Amino acid sequence: MSLPPFQHLVDEHWRDVARLAHGLVGPVHADDVAQQAWTQALAAYPRLTHARNLRSWLLTITHRCAMDHHRAARRTTPSDDPAALAEAPVVPPPDAPDGSLWAMVAALPERQRDAVVLRFVGDLDHRSVAAALGTSPGMSRRLVSDAVATLRLDLTDPEDPR
Amino acid sequence: MTPMTSATDPFRSFSPTLTGPPRLAPTDVSYVVDDTAVGRMLLAVRDDGRVLTTAYVPDAGAEERWLARLAAAVSPRVLRHPRPTDAVRRALEDYLAGRARRVEVETDLTLASDFQREVLTGLAASVGYGERTTYAVLAAAVGHPGAARAVGTALGGNPLCVTLPCHRVLPASGGVGGYAGGPAAKEHLLALESRPA
Numbered sequence: 001m002s003l004p005p006f007q008h009l010v011d012e013h014w015r016d017v018a019r020l021a022h023g024l025v026g027p028v029h030a031d032d033v034a035q036q037a038w039t040q041a042l043a044a045y046p047r048l049t050h051a052r053n054l055r056s057w058l059l060t061i062t063h064r065c066a067m068d069h070h071r072a073a074r075r076t077t078p079s080d081d082p083a084a085l086a087e088a089p090v091v092p093p094p095d096a097p098d099g100s101l102w103a104m105v106a107a108l109p110e111r112q113r114d115a116v117v118l119r120f121v122g123d124l125d126h127r128s129v130a131a132a133l134g135t136s137p138g139m140s141r142r143l144v145s146d147a148v149a150t151l152r153l154d155l156t157d158p159e160d161p162r
Numbered sequence: 163m164t165p166m167t168s169a170t171d172p173f174r175s176f177s178p179t180l181t182g183p184p185r186l187a188p189t190d191v192s193y194v195v196d197d198t199a200v201g202r203m204l205l206a207v208r209d210d211g212r213v214l215t216t217a218y219v220p221d222a223g224a225e226e227r228w229l230a231r232l233a234a235a236v237s238p239r240v241l242r243h244p245r246p247t248d249a250v251r252r253a254l255e256d257y258l259a260g261r262a263r264r265v266e267v268e269t270d271l272t273l274a275s276d277f278q279r280e281v282l283t284g285l286a287a288s289v290g291y292g293e294r295t296t297y298a299v300l301a302a303a304v305g306h307p308g309a310a311r312a313v314g315t316a317l318g319g320n321p322l323c324v325t326l327p328c329h330r331v332l333p334a335s336g337g338v339g340g341y342a343g344g345p346a347a348k349e350h351l352l353a354l355e356s357r358p359a
Binding site for chain 1: 176177179180185234239241
């Protein structure tokens with residue numbers, strides 16, 4: 001077993017990690033989250049036991065860092081200010097091609113949002129999405145299809161043909 | 163076009179402004195690829211500053227092979243980082259410009275086999291600046307008389323070219339013989355070292 005030089009992972013996947021971070025926490029905090037994900041990945045890298053699915057490994061770490069970010073944001077949000085609380089989760093990227101879509105994605109329940117962003121921005125299959133969310137592939141499918149229904153997108157999940 | 167491609171378009175076309183690759187601190191192995199006076203070289207150092215490779219990488223394939231070897235033998239935490247490699251880059255430059263008689267760096271022979279280590283340290287200890295030897299003489303000097311061919315092979319895979327001066331070893335039959343950096347690089351180094359100080 002041998003792992004590729006870490007620089008390969010950076011060169012090949014930094015854009016995907018950055019996009020996912022943008023999708024999960026918005027433009028203001030995306031850099032911090034991506035940076036943190038890379039730092040954690042670099043620290044953990046030598047302990048990996050195989051070199052399969054390095055991309056989904058990186059995106060899973062990115063998702064975990066995004067969740068940590070949301071958790072920390074909730075903690076620092078004064079709880080007696082409901083407006084600020086509602087504001088907390090995600091700011092849609094202002095440069096998103098379809099601003100209304102991203103506003104809607106941001107407004108989804110957290111797990112639906114994470115599932116749909118991991119699935120379509122991260123382009124991960126349901127097994128990987130489920131692993132990132134700590135759930136089953138069946139639940140991942142459900143979260144994604146609920147999100148798609150809420151977004152009223154005419155969108156067929158290729159992983160889940162109906 | 164499948165329905166899936168068009169259907170996922172709103173997500174696929176999501177292209178936020180990305181600021182660039184992550185900024186990571188130097189880690190177990192740092193490297194740069196440097197265009198030196200004798201060719202394209204991969205300079206890699208450990209976190210303690212010791213030099214792991216000054217190896218010729220004429221093309222991307224050679225670069226990949228050395229990086230894979232570094233990842234397997236030292237640590238998979240290998241990052242491109244100019245700053246930690248500054249010292250070896252300068253030392254190499256000083257040597258190639260004739261300002262120094264050796265590449266003044268601490269080396270780490272993790273990438274060498276036991277036999278290579280024997281040959282390379284014997285070479286560095288016994289064949290000085292401007293001197294030349296042959297594969298057969300070096301083989302005898304390191305205690306393996308008759309192993310000229312094996313010595314040639316060991317030098318051919320030298321991870322620390324120029325730094326550990328395998329260019330000073332020539333075939334007894336004449337000519338400059340083989341060299342990882344190509345014969346022109348070897349001739350250039352021999353000419354450099356035979357210049358009057």
